[in-house]
Amino acid sequence: xxxxxxxxxxxxxxxxxxxxxxxxxxxxxxxxxxxxxxxxxxxxxxxxxxxxxxxxxxxxxxxxxxxxxxxxxxxxxxxxxxxxxxxxxxxxxxxxxxxxxxxxxxxxxxxxxxxxxxxxxxxxxxxxxxxxxxxxxxxxxxxxxxxxxxxxxxxxxxxxxxxxxxxxxxxxxxxxxxxxxxxxxxxxxxxxxxxxxxxxxxxxxxxxxxxxxxxxxxx
Numbered sequence: 001x002x003x004x005x006x007x008x009x010x011x012x013x014x015x016x017x018x019x020x021x022x023x024x025x026x027x028x029x030x031x032x033x034x035x036x037x038x039x040x041x042x043x044x045x046x047x048x049x050x051x052x053x054x055x056x057x058x059x060x061x062x063x064x065x066x067x068x069x070x071x072x073x074x075x076x077x078x079x080x081x082x083x084x085x086x087x088x089x090x091x092x093x094x095x096x097x098x099x100x101x102x103x104x105x106x107x108x109x110x111x112x113x114x115x116x117x118x119x120x121x122x123x124x125x126x127x128x129x130x131x132x133x134x135x136x137x138x139x140x141x142x143x144x145x146x147x148x149x150x151x152x153x154x155x156x157x158x159x160x161x162x163x164x165x166x167x168x169x170x171x172x173x174x175x176x177x178x179x180x181x182x183x184x185x186x187x188x189x190x191x192x193x194x195x196x197x198x199x200x201x202x203x204x205x206x207x208x209x210x211x212x213x214x215x216x217x218x219x
Contacts, residue, residue, distance in 0.1 A: 009158055010184040013040040013112060019160045020082060020110060021046055023167035028080040029054065029072045033065035033089030036118035039190040041084050063092025066109065070096060073105045080171045081107035088117045090143065097150040097178075106176035108167055109147075114183035115139045122189050126204065136185070147178035154178040 017040060024030075026048035032038040032055040047053045054072060056064040069083040090111050099105060112118075121135035147154030153170075157163040157179065170177035191206040 009182065010187070011160070011163075011181050013037070013183060013188055014044045015160055016110070016112070016163065016181055017041060017044045017084070019164040020084070020167055023164045024080055024082055024171055026052075028052065028082055028171070029069075029076070031055070031065050031069045031072060031081065031083045033083070033085040033092075034060050034062045034119075035086035035089055035112075036114070036122070036188075036190050037084050037086045037089075037112035039119065040112075043190075045084070062089045065089055066093045066096045069107045069109070070099055070105050073107050074103075080174075082167070083107055083109045085109060085111050086118065087111055087113045087115065087143070094146060097147070097152060097176075100176045101151045106170070106174055108170045108176070109178045110167075111143055111178065111180050112183050113139065113143065113180050114185040114188065116185045118183075118185065119190065121185075122193070125189075126193075127195060139182075143178060143180040152176045152178055154180070156180045156182070 013036075030041070030045060030047070030053050032041050034056060038055060041055070045053065054068055056068075065083045065085040069081050072079075073081045090109070097109075100107070115137055117135040121132055124130065124132045124135060144154035144156055153175065155162075155166055155177070157166060163179065163181065166177060166179060169175070191204055193204045194200055194202065195204070
């Protein structure tokens with residue numbers, strides 16, 4: 001497979017998920033790590049078959065994505081496995097990529113790279129007066145080079161079309177692939193969102209939805 005362009009740009013999380021979904025069959029197993037990418041997946045990812053979406057949910061187990069993906073592939077080698085991960089979660093357990101070639105357990109690793117612990121940072125912004133501590137870091141290390149160190153193709157696409165074609169290539173050829181997708185760490189946050197302890201009517205909505213009226217007609 002040819003290397004994709006490394007031209008820099010920000011990707012919209014929901015569009016990334018739609019491009020990946022379009023490139024994978026309904027029976028594919030989808031796994032998530034923990035963080036903003038996990039929340040976006042729970043909002044935007046389309047699940048077509050029972051038991052095909054695996055996440056640690058409220059347990060909040062960072063680093064869950066890669067080991068769970070390997071387990072899913074081991075359980076059913078006939079299905080493609082896609083891991084939707086974050087740069088923070090990826091760095092918790094990426095050493096498990098050593099098992100991909102060793103035991104022939106290919107899967108597609110999508111890294112939402114926003115150079116931050118995004119979900120924790122969001123709490124700091126909205127709940128602690130924007131006092132951001134230990135949740136931002138430089139865009140380092142190079143995830144493409146990490147993939148290559150384990151004998152796995154690594155790419156950094158510059159368009160949604162390149163992203164979709166890359167996932168299709170990996171699924172079609174049953175090849176492992178690591179994709180580093182650059183996300184805007186300031187603009188793209190998880191919304192709608194309700195702060196812990198708040199009413200649903202206090203939901204923080206995305207820009208453009210502020211005037212939406214929430215109504216509960218139950219008892």
